[in-house]
Amino acid sequence: MPKISKAQRDSRREQILEAALACFSEEGFHQTGMADIVGRSGMSHGAVYLYFRGKDDIIEALADDRHRSEAILNSAAQQADDPIARLRALVRAYARALIDPDGEARRRVGVHGWAEALRNPRVRARVVEGIDIPRALIVGLVERAQGAGRLSNELSADAVARAFVALFQGFLLQVAWGEAIDVDSCVAVVDRMLGGLEPGEARAEPPE
Amino acid sequence: MPKISKAQRDSRREQILEAALACFSEEGFHQTGMADIVGRSGMSHGAVYLYFRGKDDIIEALADDRHRSEAILNSAAQQADDPIARLRALVRAYARALIDPDGEARRRVGVHGWAEALRNPRVRARVVEGIDIPRALIVGLVERAQGAGRLSNELSADAVARAFVALFQGFLLQVAWGEAIDVDSCVAVVDRMLGGLEPGEARAEPPE
Amino acid sequence: MPKISKAQRDSRREQILEAALACFSEEGFHQTGMADIVGRSGMSHGAVYLYFRGKDDIIEALADDRHRSEAILNSAAQQADDPIARLRALVRAYARALIDPDGEARRRVGVHGWAEALRNPRVRARVVEGIDIPRALIVGLVERAQGAGRLSNELSADAVARAFVALFQGFLLQVAWGEAIDVDSCVAVVDRMLGGLEPGEARAEPPE
Amino acid sequence: MPKISKAQRDSRREQILEAALACFSEEGFHQTGMADIVGRSGMSHGAVYLYFRGKDDIIEALADDRHRSEAILNSAAQQADDPIARLRALVRAYARALIDPDGEARRRVGVHGWAEALRNPRVRARVVEGIDIPRALIVGLVERAQGAGRLSNELSADAVARAFVALFQGFLLQVAWGEAIDVDSCVAVVDRMLGGLEPGEARAEPPE
DNA sequence: TATGAATGAGACTTCATTCAT
DNA sequence: AATGAATGAAGTCTCATTCAT
Numbered sequence: 044m045p046k047i048s049k050a051q052r053d054s055r056r057e058q059i060l061e062a063a064l065a066c067f068s069e070e071g072f073h074q075t076g077m078a079d080i081v082g083r084s085g086m087s088h089g090a091v092y093l094y095f096r097g098k099d100d101i102i103e104a105l106a107d108d109r110h111r112s113e114a115i116l117n118s119a120a121q122q123a124d125d126p127i128a129r130l131r132a133l134v135r136a137y138a139r140a141l142i143d144p145d146g147e148a149r150r151r152v153g154v155h156g157w158a159e160a161l162r163n164p165r166v167r168a169r170v171v172e173g174i175d176i177p178r179a180l181i182v183g184l185v186e187r188a189q190g191a192g193r194l195s196n197e198l199s200a201d202a203v204a205r206a207f208v209a210l211f212q213g214f215l216l217q218v219a220w221g222e223a224i225d226v227d228s229c230v231a232v233v234d235r236m237l238g239g240l241e242p243g244e245a246r247a248e249p250p251e
Numbered sequence: 252m253p254k255i256s257k258a259q260r261d262s263r264r265e266q267i268l269e270a271a272l273a274c275f276s277e278e279g280f281h282q283t284g285m286a287d288i289v290g291r292s293g294m295s296h297g298a299v300y301l302y303f304r305g306k307d308d309i310i311e312a313l314a315d316d317r318h319r320s321e322a323i324l325n326s327a328a329q330q331a332d333d334p335i336a337r338l339r340a341l342v343r344a345y346a347r348a349l350i351d352p353d354g355e356a357r358r359r360v361g362v363h364g365w366a367e368a369l370r371n372p373r374v375r376a377r378v379v380e381g382i383d384i385p386r387a388l389i390v391g392l393v394e395r396a397q398g399a400g401r402l403s404n405e406l407s408a409d410a411v412a413r414a415f416v417a418l419f420q421g422f423l424l425q426v427a428w429g430e431a432i433d434v435d436s437c438v439a440v441v442d443r444m445l446g447g448l449e450p451g452e453a454r455a456e457p458p459e
Numbered sequence: 460m461p462k463i464s465k466a467q468r469d470s471r472r473e474q475i476l477e478a479a480l481a482c483f484s485e486e487g488f489h490q491t492g493m494a495d496i497v498g499r500s501g502m503s504h505g506a507v508y509l510y511f512r513g514k515d516d517i518i519e520a521l522a523d524d525r526h527r528s529e530a531i532l533n534s535a536a537q538q539a540d541d542p543i544a545r546l547r548a549l550v551r552a553y554a555r556a557l558i559d560p561d562g563e564a565r566r567r568v569g570v571h572g573w574a575e576a577l578r579n580p581r582v583r584a585r586v587v588e589g590i591d592i593p594r595a596l597i598v599g600l601v602e603r604a605q606g607a608g609r610l611s612n613e614l615s616a617d618a619v620a621r622a623f624v625a626l627f628q629g630f631l632l633q634v635a636w637g638e639a640i641d642v643d644s645c646v647a648v649v650d651r652m653l654g655g656l657e658p659g660e661a662r663a664e665p666p667e
Numbered sequence: 668m669p670k671i672s673k674a675q676r677d678s679r680r681e682q683i684l685e686a687a688l689a690c691f692s693e694e695g696f697h698q699t700g701m702a703d704i705v706g707r708s709g710m711s712h713g714a715v716y717l718y719f720r721g722k723d724d725i726i727e728a729l730a731d732d733r734h735r736s737e738a739i740l741n742s743a744a745q746q747a748d749d750p751i752a753r754l755r756a757l758v759r760a761y762a763r764a765l766i767d768p769d770g771e772a773r774r775r776v777g778v779h780g781w782a783e784a785l786r787n788p789r790v791r792a793r794v795v796e797g798i799d800i801p802r803a804l805i806v807g808l809v810e811r812a813q814g815a816g817r818l819s820n821e822l823s824a825d826a827v828a829r830a831f832v833a834l835f836q837g838f839l840l841q842v843a844w845g846e847a848i849d850v851d852s853c854v855a856v857v858d859r860m861l862g863g864l865e866p867g868e869a870r871a872e873p874p875e
Numbered sequence: 876t877a878t879g880a881a882t883g884a885g886a887c888t889t890c891a892t893t894c895a896t
Numbered sequence: 897a898a899t900g901a902a903t904g905a906a907g908t909c910t911c912a913t914t915c916a917t
Contacts, residue, residue: 047876069370070370071281071366071367071369071370073279073280073281073282074281074370076910076911076912077911077912077913078910078911078912081879086877086878087877087878087879088878088879088880088912088913088914089876089877089878089879089913089914089915090876090877090878092912092913092914093876093877097912097913098912098913151369154365154366154369155366155369157362157365157366157424158279158362158363158365158366158367159279159366160428161279161359161362161363161427161428162277162278162279162282167428171428195443197439198436198439198440198443199433199436199437199439199440201433201436202432202433202436202437202439202440203440205421205422205425205432205437206418206421206422206437206440206441206444208421208425209417209418209420209421209422209424209425210414210417210418210421211417211421212417212420212421212424212425213413213414213416213417213418213419213420213421214413214414214417216365216417216420217413217416217417217420219369220368220369220375220379224410224413225407225409225410228406228407228409228410229410229413229414231405231406231407231410232406232407232410232411232414232448233414235403235406235447235448236414236444236445236447236448237444237447238447239443239444239445239446239447239448240440240443240444240447253900253901254895254896254899254900254901255900255901263901284885284886284887285886285887285888286885286886286887294902294903295902295903295904296887296888296903296904296905297888297889297890297901297902297903297904298901298902298903300888300889301901301902305887305888306886306887306888463897485786486786487697487782487783487785487786489695489696489697489698490697490786492889492890492891493890493891493892494889494890494891497900502898502899503898503899503900504891504892504893504899504900504901505892505893505894505897505898505899505900506897506898506899508891508892508893509897509898513891513892514891514892567785570781570782570785571782571785573778573781573782573840574695574778574779574781574782574783575695575782576844577695577775577778577779577843577844578693578694578695578698583844587844587846611859613855614852614855614856614859615849615852615853615855615856617849617852618848618849618852618853618855618856619856621837621838621841621848621853622834622837622838622853622856622857622860624837624841625833625834625835625836625837625838625840625841626830626833626834626837627837628833628836628837628840628841629829629830629832629833629834629835629836629837630829630830630833632781632833632836633829633832633833633836635785636784636785636791636795640826640829641823641825641826644822644823644825644826645823645826645829645830647821647822647823647826648822648823648826648827648830648864649830651819651822651863651864652830652860652861652863652864653860653863654863655859655860655861655862655863655864656856656859656860656863669879669880670878670879670880670917671879671880679880700906700907700908701907701908701909702906702907702908710881711881711882711883712882712883712884712908712909713880713881713882713883713909713910713911714880714881714882716908716909716910717880717881721908721909722908722909
């Protein structure tokens with residue numbers, strides 16, 4: 044029954060999503076009107092509703108960042124089997140994504156998505172899914188590293204993964220705000236932090 | 252000439268802000284209506300406008316989180332002059348704030364504020380100010396620690412501070428989402444990460 | 460029972476009316492808020508309601524321009540019994556009032572009153588009363604002049620009076636708008652026009 | 668691309684303007700609510716905003732009375748080249764317009780427009796333009812008549828034009844108020860007044 | 876499929892008036 | 897007599913969505 048091919052349909056959807064991404068990036072989800080998206084997409088009001096159920100549907104589609112997560116993760120995939128090296132590669136992949144000028148709109152929309160995830164369960168599901176991918180990966184790497192005696196067994200693999208995710212999130216936020224960040228210096232810091240997780244006496248004692 | 256005292260006035264303002272905090276926490280700034288705030292505050296529609304210029308004014312007032320920043324920082328103040336110990340104390344203070352059940356609404360509104368800061372310059376100024384306070388403090392501590400040979404001189408103090416801020420932000424985000432986080436484990440991880448910043452050979456070499 | 464003297468009371472009323480006149484002159488009746496009047500009068504909201512029933516009451520008080528009408532008429536009063544001379548004096552009196560800088564606010568409020576008279580019967584009654592005074596006077600003068608053979612008997616005294624009133628009103632409107640009017644030249648024209656009403660062959664035949 | 672033709676669009680606009688004219692005529696600009704206009708136009712609330720930017724836009728559209736001015740002027744156009752005859756024809760055309768029952772709402776809105784012109788520059792521009800058309804025409808006729816020795820050279824053409832405009836305005840005001848005016852008698856008076864402007868000794872001396 | 880005019884609930888804000896003090 | 901904080905109805909305008917064409 045479809046009168047246009049799936050390829051055409053996908054192309055139209057993409058056209059709308061691109062327009063929406065630009066709008067949401069500038070004004071957020073709720074300050075962007077459908078009229079803005081319609082105008083920027085070059086389509087008509089009615090047409091948009093042929094490809095999306097409504098505004099919320101578009102928001103959800105853009106909140107789903109698994110593609111980006113996977114792209115970053117893939118760019119960090121390497122033959123090396125060493126879990127620590129994989130972690131370092133992951134840090135570098137995220138750092139590269141952070142400074143990619145083409146990703147600015149996505150980064151900004153990502154932050155809007157974090158807020159939206161607080162109130163919209165469907166958005167939340169998608170956002171969390173996008174984050175669970177790297178987190179699960181990191182948990183696996185950490186556990187392997189611990190098994191190999193390369194990371195302290197005293198640490199919770201989940202907490203380590205969350206700490207790295209937190210670093211990625213916090214840096215992304217700061218970059219999204221346009222703050223002047225020297226990403227290379229930050230990578231160096233994170234590298235050192237990772238080094239601190241290796242087995243052995245903690246060099247400085249935490250306050251009892 | 253005022254018919255009510257400053258204390259009464261402040262109390263009314265606080266009453267409105269509390270209502271707004273609860274509403275914004277649940278629905279975000281732009282999905283919360285003035286009617287919601289009015290209803291929850293128990294005041295009349297017009298009365299709110301005696302205390303705030305409009306909805307934006309309320310948003311800005313709540314985006315200004317310097318009080319909270321300062322409260323956390325104060326709770327970490329201690330006689331000890333040791334910069335590393337101060338940093339560890341700071342981490343613990345933020346961790347405590349993170350699990351304070353009374354702070355949930357503020358944390359959630361904080362995340363909404365991050366998104367709003369992307370498009371609203373006035374909100375942005377307030378949000379950034381609230382973050383610059385701890386960041387500047389950390390930069391100072393790091394520089395002192397570096398001067399005392401307690402932290403590697405090869406690291407950028409700004410990058411270290413940003414990394415800690417990123418950790419705080421990322422953990423706050425995850426906690427705001429209600430994720431199951433064992434904060435103590437995370438503190439242990441951060442402690443180790445901090446240890447990794449101490450002088451000496453980085454234990455593991457970063458990939459070429 | 461009044462706790463303040465009538466003089467004090469009148470002085471307060473006048474204070475309010477002056478403030479209202481200035482406000483109404485600038486923004487019209489309906490774009491002026493009570494807050495504007497209260498602010499300009501230096502009194503409190505509540506106080507204004509001790510002296511006036513409400514905003515409409517103030518509007519009505521200011522729409523009543525009999526005082527001004529009478530002042531102008533008095534300034535044109537003269538012993539001379541000649542009705543034509545009295546008419547000419549009247550024209551001059553209005554012309555003087557037109558260029559009085561102190562009368563600007565009243566002139567502007569007068570125009571607002573014309574519009575308000577279209578919908579507010581109480582305002583209308585007051586505005587019309589203020590105009591009926593000079594009109595009745597002119598009708599009387601015209602009738603006396605006609606009786607004395609000084610003005611054409613073929614003309615309706617009422618129509619002549621209305622024509623003069625129309626001239627005053629139209630010139631007032633143009634002056635209120637701040638148009639560049641040479642009032643002396645206009646007086647000269649009106650003088651000539653008055654001359655045209657004298658008995659005798661109409662110099663030019665109207666188209667049949 | 669427009670889904671409705673220009674004619675349809677104009678018809679909708681006209682529909683709104685007609686409703687607004689009726690409302691404004693009864694209650695003035697600022698006492699008429701958009702709901703009144705919407706209700707009377709038979710359209711929906713939102714639809715009105717497809718045709719006008721807002722209430723002010725509607726007010727401005729109705730304040731622009733050049734059409735009416737031109738219609739009156741055209742109805743006074745005649746082959747006769749005689750400037751005095753043209754002036755008399757103009758007077759009659761305005762008189763006819765004054766008693767046209769279909770023009771009542773426009774006359775009333777016209778008076779509201781005079782008041783609004785005092786505070787709203789855009790309205791003012793439109794109102795003044797509508798008046799400048801006949802005034803410029805009259806100035807031209809007067810100058811031609813003076814050149815032909817048909818009107819006294821001692822008179823300012825501008826003042827004469829302003830006097831006639833004032834007469835039209837004042838009579839319009841009185842008619843708008845619903846006063847009992849015998850327009851024919853008034854035309855007779857204005858004819859005589861015009862006669863008084865002809866060259867020759869002013870019949871009566873103005874007071875020294 | 877595609878269009879864009881139309882809908883109408885609901886958004887934020889103002890303001891004349893009141894009344895406890 | 898005087899104050900000014902409080903009220904809440906009413907104001908103008910927006911916007912996600914629909915549906916006749």
